[in-house]
Amino acid sequence: MKKSKRTTPKAKPPVAAIGPPTVQAAITGIGEISSAAEKTEAAGNRQGAIELYRRWLSENNSPSAWVIWFNLGVMLRNSGDAPGAVAAYENAIKINPLCIHARINIGTTLETLNRADEALAHWRTALQQLDLATAPPADLLCAVLNNLGRRLEIAQRYTEAEEMLVRSLRVNPKQDAVLYHRIYLRQKQCAWPIYDPLPGISEEDQRNATSAVAMLSITDDPAIQLRTAQVQGPSKVPSNIRRLPPLAPYHHRRLRVGYLSSNFGMHAVSILTAELYELHDRSRVEVWGFCWSPEDNTEMRARIIRAMDHFVRIKDMSDEQAARAIREAEIDVLVDLQGLTAGCRPAIIAMRPAPVQVTYLGFPGPTGLPEIDYVLCDRYIVPEGSARYFPEKPLYLPECYQINDRKRECSSPKSRTEYGLPDDAFVYCAFNNNIKFTPEIFAAWMRILQRTPGSVLWLLADNEKAKENLGLCADQHNVRRDRLIFAPRVSVADYLGRYAAADLFLDLFPFNGGTTVADALWMGLPVVTLSGRSFASRMAGSLLLSFQLPELVTETLADYEDTAVALAHDRDRVAKLRQLILARRAISPVFDSPKLTRQIEDVFFEAIGKALPISREDNAPMPNVQAGVAISPQGNAFVANAPFRLLVEGWRGIAHSYALVNQYQLFAWANQPDIKIFHRDAPFLLPRWSEPGQKSGLPSHYDQKLRALTPWHGEAHDGVFRIHSPFNLQPDSAHRVATFMVTEMGLNPDDVNRLRPLIRPYQDSGGLVVTPSRWAKARLTDIGIAQEGIFVVPHGISSDIFFPLPVNQRQAIRSSLGFNEGDVIFLNVGAGFWNKGLDVLVRAFAHVRHSAPNAKLILKDQTSIYGVSSQRMVIDALHETKLPSAGDILKDIRVIGSDLSLDQLRELFNLADYYTSPYRAEGFNLPVIEALACGTPAIVTGGGATDDFCHAENSIRIPSKLHSNVTLAGHGLATYLEPEEGALIDILRACIQDSPFDRQQRLYFSDLVATQFPWSGISATLAHLLTRRGLL
Structure with missing residues (x-):
């Protein structure tokens, strides 16, 4: 189960962190050492x-030395020196006992040294200090409470753990991981109802935060389980x-089967599969x-x-x-x-x-992971x-899906008296x-x-709190508590011996027993099960039908x-x-x-x-689709007898990014035989876009194919x-609809007021919202679009248009434009x-060019498409620098024309x-990914949309x-990053002195x-979303 994560500050605490006023006032003169150390590490x-x-x-x-001790602790922890980090944090606390950051960090570090009690003590002290503060920072308070909740649960102090998590959620209800953890704790304690009211948190919020594993015990509705997996599966994969x-x-004489697990040891999965590994036919399979x-x-484990x-x-x-x-x-099948x-x-x-990836046994439900091709099952399950x-294609076994171990050891049975029966x-x-x-199955019992x-x-006694709560439930049903007999956990052999003393096994619902039901049948004990609609609720039925016992x-x-x-x-x-049975x-x-x-x-x-x-083609479709189902290269996409008839409403014929994206997608869809495309041109936003002379810039073979669309x-x-x-968020319940929406800073007030009444009806009718980045998704959720209905599908690259040119051709282009061999050229083709x-780029470039005459900057004019003069923006930005050489610098900033073909853009x-x-x-930021496709590294703002595809290897x-x-003038509320x-300036200077990217890297x-x-x-992913949506 995914619990609340350890919360550890990763940077030095702010000057305004909780601490004595005299200490705060003394924090001077350490900025230089901090900056120098950070640059050295970088x-x-x-x-x-x-x-x-x-x-x-x-x-x-200095009385402010606690800041440096803290920074040193972070650095030592990152370098793997946990004892050294603890010592550094202790020194920070000695100087400033109210340094909450240090107490949080020392706790998480002590945990890695198996000193959990000391970690708890530090966090409790931090909580006491925060409770005494007039206005404690919410993020620090939540970090302390969450760490306490997580550690107390490990110590099986469930009531205290839940109290900490509830306090944290009262401070900040928007913590899905903490809510997730609290739901899990309530299930563990049999604290019903699982979805207990909390201020600012609805039952729907709690359902949305429920883990895919926990959902198996809450409902047998396969559609709900799938939706949960579709949200949580991709969310566990870094973007x-x-x-x-x-x-x-590659090909081998024997099939190479790889089993992937963290449970190779004394675990239910290994108890089932141990003999499978032994029984594989070594003449045909390598394990x-x-x-x-x-x-x-x-x-x-040894076995x-x-x-x-x-x-x-x-x-x-x-x-x-x-x-x-x-x-x-060179694994052939990964399980x-x-x-x-x-x-x-x-x-x-x-x-x-x-090339083939299969899910089996460990998780009895859909994973929502698009790269899993098959689920191993039987036709009853x-x-x-x-x-x-199931996004995964069923790989049907002819009889029963569950493998079992016949070598299990069993202790000699005891008398009922010895078992307390x-x-x-x-x-x-x-x-x-x-x-x-669940309360429903317990009520049935x-x-x-x-x-x-x-x-x-x-019953099995998992924990004292669960025993207490189950006893209370028995009271409510007028059943004496002494009719519930709890058995402690014992070895597997002793556990199997217990079955001889029982008369009938009562299975669970909706999460059937798998290993436990097989154990009961192995020992000859009859089992009564209830089969539902989900995989998890049909496991025991599969086993019993294989024993020809349909009456059970x-x-x-x-x-x-x-x-x-x-x-x-x-x-x-x-x-x-x-x-x-025997x-x-x-x-x-x-x-x-x-x-x-x-x-x-x-x-x-x-x-x-x-x-x-595993070839280039198989490596291709790798969009990170959040909250949805991405296409798998094994062909898991929807296949119909007739082509899927798709009406596309969009722009064509101009150099606007919406039109370019639409045309790229249309061209790709036109090459898919299972899709029939109709296109309806949407009205342009600006009158000038309809004027003669506007160009799409697309190559001629693209234009020909697009003109041929119906x-x-x-x-x-x-x-x-x-x-x-x-x-356009008008609902259309008669069709499967997806609307592309993207926003940089958030929508303006007029758009928000227009769209808000449409959002709920649109999503209730099954309408999807598609956006190209996690940043844009966050801005759309800000205006009330339910995040589970927003699918992140990135933009793409046409590798026949954007690709690296040979070195000699590149040099010839540079020379033809008057650039010298030693010039370092920075480029941006965006609007002003x-x-x-x-403006930031021009000012930074000016400061660099002031001392580096080989620095050059190319910008692209946008007058024809947007009516925005890049030249005017350049002059204004240079004026702001107040550099005496601004006029000379202007000569090295080249603003080129706006009517460029994509072939010219590639150059x-x-x-x-x-x-x-x-x-x-x-x-x-489509130009960034196009530049990367041409082998040109990027310098981009960190923390924004480009984080989805820019990383240290390319930018x-x-x-x-x-x-x-x-609040921005003319925009209403906005969210943005200030680079x-x-x-x-430092980055540009460093790039001029020595490029960190060689030709091979590019x-x-x-x-x-x-x-x-x-x-x-x-x-293909977008088509998959539309077609699969119709199957849910």
Whole structure:
């Protein structure tokens, strides 16, 4: 389960942090050492930065030295020196006992040293200090409370843990991870209702924060489970994750099957699968294990390692390193045994290390992870009519899906008296984790006890609070508490021995038992189950039907109760069922593990035969679609008998980004045989765009294909995609609709007032909102669009238009434009609007050019498209610098014409040394990714839209400061970033002196961008969203 994360400040505390006024006033003269140390670390010399801090501390006895001790602690922790970090934080606290940041950090560091009690003590002290403050900072208060809640839960002090989390949520209700953690805690304690009212937090908010695992116990509605997984699965994958580079196809004599898990040890998954690894036919299969669980020194762990041909420990590897290890092993089929359960690492899967990726056993539901191709199941678990609730394609086993271990050890059974059971009672049992209990199933159990006098219910005791709450529930149903008998946790062998003392196993609903039901059947104990609509609610039914016991599989709660009661009144029937189960155990598919292993191998061979090799094409469609389902290269997209008829409403024929994006997508869709395109031209926003002379800039073969599109004249269609402004959120319940919406800073007041009444009806009718970045998504949620209905689908690249030119051709272009060999050219082709930050760029460039005459800047005029003169903006910005050489500098700022073809734009991107965009706000920033595709590195504002695709391998980020909900003239409330002009000046100077990107790096990231963001993959994803949406 995903709990509230450790909260550790990553930077020095602000001057205004809680502390004595005299200390605050004394913080002077340390800025230089902090700046010097930070720059030294940024240059890759962290040890040198540490020594700078230590030297300063040895020579200064300032009352403000606590700041430097704190900074040193952060640096030591980041370098892996936890004891040194603790000592540094302790020194900070000695000087300033009210330094909350240090107390938070020392606690999280002490945890890594297994000194949890000391960590708790520091956080409790911090909480006491914050409680005494007049206005404690909300972020610090929440950080302390969340760490306390997390640590107290680990210590099984659940009531205290929940109190801390509730306090944190009262301070800031907008903490999904904390809400998520609190819901999990309530399930663990059987504290019903799970969704308990909290100020400012609705039941809907709590449902939205419920984990995909927890949702399996709350409802059997597969559509709800899918929606939860679609939100949470992708959210567990970092937005900047990239597929591994293309690799030549590989083939082996034996199929290489890799099992991926953190549960290779004493865990339910290993208890089920241990014999599977042993039984694989080594003449046809080579078995690999990739594990990130700690060594638990159990015999089960040792057995699994012995059973694997290769066992690779990836615990200390990053996700990318782990994915590369799997790729280097040339795994054919990668089996994820983890799903969305605790400790999962879906980013490994997202990098596509294997051509076929399968989910099995660990998570009984849809994962929402687009890179998982198949779910291993049987036709009872996932009937063909329910396959639409799985982005993963069902890979059907012919009989039963669950593998089991026949080598399990069982202790000799004890007498009922030794177990604390009445000798003559009818003993129902339910040895499942209490967290899976629900008030509905527990109420059914109480009604069963009421109808069977003298019976008892034997339960597992997970924790004292759960026992207490279950006792209270029994009181409410007028069932004596002594009829609930709690068994402590014991070894697996002793646990199996218990089943001999029970009469009937009562299964859970909606999250059936899997391992526990198989355990009961192995021991000959009859099981009554209730089957529902979801995977998790049909697991026990699959096992029982494989034993040919349909009479024990019920479909309503009333039948479940009646069956359990009838068996209690017919002990002869129960005894015969025991004999029957034991007799069939040897022949049932449930325990015919050799046969099931062959069947699993067969379907793996079938899947690899259908898969595409790991090649450039397979590497292509890698859009990061949040809250939705991305397309898989194995063809999981919707396939209909007839083409999907898509009406596109948008702009064409101008150089506006909406029109360009629309035309790129139309061109890609026109090449998809399963899509029939109609196009309706939307009215232009500005009259000048309709004037003669406007150009799209597209190559001629694009224009020819686009002109051949069928104009829409009222023909029937299946879906609508809208991409124009003003945004159209008119509901259309008759069609599947997606509207492209993007905003840089937030919508202006007129648009907000116009759209707000339409948002709810549009989303209720099934309408989707598509936006190209996480930044834009955040701005759209600010105006009330439900985030689960917003899908982040990035823009793409046409690699036939934007690509690196040969070195000699690049040099020829530069020379033809009058540039010298040693010139360093910075380029920006954006408009001169305030949010684009060109004024920042011009001023920073002027300061650099003042001392570096080889610095050159190219800008693009936007008069024809926007009526904005870039030349005027340049003059104004230069005037602001007050540099005496401004006139001379102006000669090295070239403003080129606005009517450029895309071929000419490609030449511009290639001739530049750096594409430079110190923007304040962007919805995506298409020119940046186009420049990267041409092999030109970018200098961009950090923290904004470009974070989704700009990283250290292809760009330099400008530090920035976030401004939220700021009132701007003519705009209303806006959110933007202010890039640090001084930092940009330093970056430009450093780039002039020595480029951090060589030719090979540029070619590498160019190829990477082209393969990760092709318009073919982006458009396929959009079509997939529209078509799949109709199946939900």
